[in-house]
Structures are given as structure tokens and as C-alpha cells.
Amino acid sequence: MPTPAAHTAHAVHADHAVRAARTAESLTADLPLTALEDLYRDLHRHPELSLHEHRTAAALAGRLRAAGFETADGIGGTGVAGILRNGDGPTVLLRADLDALPVKEETGLPYASEVDGVMHACGHDLHVTWLAGAAGALAAGRDAWSGTLFLVGQPAEESGQGAARMIADGLYERFARPDVLLGQHAVPGPAGLYPHVPGLIMAAATEIDIVVHGRGGHGSRPETTVDPVVTAAYLVTRLQTVVSREIAAGEAAVLTVGRIEAGTRHNIIPAEARIALSLRTRSEQVRERMIGAIRRIAHGECLAAGCPREPEVTVGATFPATVNDAGTDRLIAAVHGELFGAGTVFDPGPAMGSEDFPELAAGSIPYAYWFVTTTPPDVWEQAPGADLAAKLDAVPSNHSPHFAPDPSTIAPGVRTLVSGALAVLSPA
Numbered sequence: 001m002p003t004p005a006a007h008t009a010h011a012v013h014a015d016h017a018v019r020a021a022r023t024a025e026s027l028t029a030d031l032p033l034t035a036l037e038d039l040y041r042d043l044h045r046h047p048e049l050s051l052h053e054h055r056t057a058a059a060l061a062g063r064l065r066a067a068g069f070e071t072a073d074g075i076g077g078t079g080v081a082g083i084l085r086n087g088d089g090p091t092v093l094l095r096a097d098l099d100a101l102p103v104k105e106e107t108g109l110p111y112a113s114e115v116d117g118v119m120h121a122c123g124h125d126l127h128v129t130w131l132a133g134a135a136g137a138l139a140a141g142r143d144a145w146s147g148t149l150f151l152v153g154q155p156a157e158e159s160g161q162g163a164a165r166m167i168a169d170g171l172y173e174r175f176a177r178p179d180v181l182l183g184q185h186a187v188p189g190p191a192g193l194y195p196h197v198p199g200l201i202m203a204a205a206t207e208i209d210i211v212v213h214g215r216g217g218h219g220s221r222p223e224t225t226v227d228p229v230v231t232a233a234y235l236v237t238r239l240q241t242v243v244s245r246e247i248a249a250g251e252a253a254v255l256t257v258g259r260i261e262a263g264t265r266h267n268i269i270p271a272e273a274r275i276a277l278s279l280r281t282r283s284e285q286v287r288e289r290m291i292g293a294i295r296r297i298a299h300g301e302c303l304a305a306g307c308p309r310e311p312e313v314t315v316g317a318t319f320p321a322t323v324n325d326a327g328t329d330r331l332i333a334a335v336h337g338e339l340f341g342a343g344t345v346f347d348p349g350p351a352m353g354s355e356d357f358p359e360l361a362a363g364s365i366p367y368a369y370w371f372v373t374t375t376p377p378d379v380w381e382q383a384p385g386a387d388l389a390a391k392l393d394a395v396p397s398n399h400s401p402h403f404a405p406d407p408s409t410i411a412p413g414v415r416t417l418v419s420g421a422l423a424v425l426s427p428a
């Protein structure tokens, strides 16, 4: 039973959500959809890989300046920031990622990639379009809110570097430290749904490289060598015990050795072997525990084999777990429910995918990150399967050469951002 106080808090929350949704409706009633669709198609035709997003960054910065934002570029490499100070109130950061993937597009779209082997296969072109649309609508409607809008075009999400690079480059010292961060991602699913999770929404991912140093020699005289191939084989096998023997059954974790490399010929024992693996985890404690176990097992196997040198264990690209601030996410989910209908917002539970968006939290800033489904209605209808889960497996997903979000999701994605920002900014 809710206490009277909780009841009142809930009512205030609901009023606030209704007001933010109504204001968002009026600020986005006249979106320049033709211009936004042109921007989307232009970005889709010209994808750029992580840390090479010069053209994309310039396109976004130009839109932000035209809307009245003060902008800066080259942050952390190719990052863009735009700021609009509009009186007292919270500072809200809205983020879009800029980069494309080394994927050869097979959509057959009239606006398909013109860069061979590079494609916006994760929908970041749509994210930039959404952000540009939200910038225009919120700037034009600045009489309706007060506070500071801080828009970020972040490079290198796919490689997990961009957010951390922007923070290291003084993003918050140069502009402002935000009070709340908001982000959203295009995902498969019948266009018109807004999945929200008031807590853990995306897993952490960690890439690890191990080099085993042996002593090379002739294949006929193993007694004069330390064979790194055999040690690497034991290591790969033993690593399978990390999840099965060291992590509690109730935890979700994946350890995959995706690459193993050693040697040149049949009769040469090589001097080293290399192993590359990736981890997916849902808590920092489990991640730390797995990294510790991997280091221990690598050192143990090399010690057992008599390797002349200790192995090198390098923790590479890392994506932290994405854990929404429950209060912020519930508020924004309520606003989206108000805007699009309660049935369009639901909690799908955490995904095993990963994001570097949480790096922007710099340890303590609360954030909300949600999904926007973008599969075109006809593609969804024709997909085999009786229920949502079966159809989801059948339609093109992020990173697929066939991933093609419906341009009709441009307006809704602008509205989710505008209404989310209004939920946090002060009403005028």
C-alpha cells in the first residue's frame, strides 16, 4: 500500500509527466521533416568509421549553430558539443553517437552507403538526425523551458573510445557539468515502441588480449623448447571454468575466446601464441572477478609450462554496464507513455549488448537511456513468426548489412528526446 506521502509524490510525478508531454507536443508540432529526412539520407550515404567522423560532426555542428547553439568541435578527436544557456535550471545533456561500421551495405536502399565497405549499420545516422531535430525544436521553443541544454555528438561509440575521450578532453570543464544525461538507440522491433528499463539496461563488454611467451625451436625436439601452442590450448580450456566455476549461477556472464593465433609451419614450435577474448557482464564486481581470474589462470598456465617470461594480459576496449537512474528513467518513461500511449512503453529487461554512453556519467551523473524501435511496418509484418520474440529474430538487427530503420521514425525519435529534456528542464 502506498503511504499518503508516496501517493502525493506519484501524483506530482504524473502531473509533471503530462505537462512535459503536452509541451513537447506543441514544440514538435511543426518539425521540418523534409529537411530532417534529407539530413538522414545524406548521413546514411556518407558513413564514417570511428574517430573519422569529420563530415558527420560538421553536419551536426552546422545544424546546432543554425538553431542558436554555441558549438565546439574536435573534442576527444571528432566530438561536437553545442550549448544553449536559457536561464536558471538544470543542465541536461542529450547525446547522439556519430560513427558507422566496417560493414558492406546490402539494403538496396536508394540512399545506400556510397563508401565501399562502410555502413551506418547501427542507426547512428538516425541518432544524429534525432538530435538535430530536437536541437531545433527546443531552441525555437525556448520560451517554454529554462535551464541549459548541452548537446553532444560523440565519436567512436562502436570502438568504445569516444565518450571517455571527450571526458578526458575536458568536455565538462570547458562547458558545464550536466545534472542529467539522456541517450537513445535505434533497435529492431515494430516502429512505435519505446522500451525503458529503470536500472541495468545494457551489459558491460571487455576485450582482453593474452600473449603467451614460449621458447621456439624444431618440431622434432620439443625438449629444447617451451611450446606456447600447448600452453595456449590449456589456457583456452581452463578459461571455460571462469564462468562455470567462479561465477554464481544467478549472474549473467559470457566469456568467448574469439581468436587464437600461433606459428607458421608444421615443424616449427613458435615462440609465442596470442589469444583474444571478450567478456559480457552485468555488474562491475563480476567483471573485476573475471578479469582477476583470467590473469591468474594465464599466469598459472605459463608457470606450469615453464614459460621463460610471464604472459602479457592486456585489458583493451571496455564498455561499462549501462545502469539507468531509476527515478529519471521512470519519469521519462511516464512522459513517453503520455506522449505515445501507455502501451508503447514497456520494460524488456537488460540486453547483453553494450554502450560507452555511461562513460559520460563521469562516475556520478544520473542518466536515462532507452530504445526506439525502427523496423518498417511492412518488413515487420512480412517477418515470419507468430510473436514479438520470433519476429525480432527474423528482422535485420543492428550491425546487419540489411539494417534499415524506417525514416518514419525520425519524428518520434525527435519527440522522445524533446519530451525527455523537458521532463528534466524547469518549466518556464
Ligand code: ZN
Pocket: 122, 158, 398, 399
Ligand atoms: Zn553498434
Ligand code: ZN
Pocket: 122, 123, 124, 157, 185, 398
Ligand atoms: Zn549503436
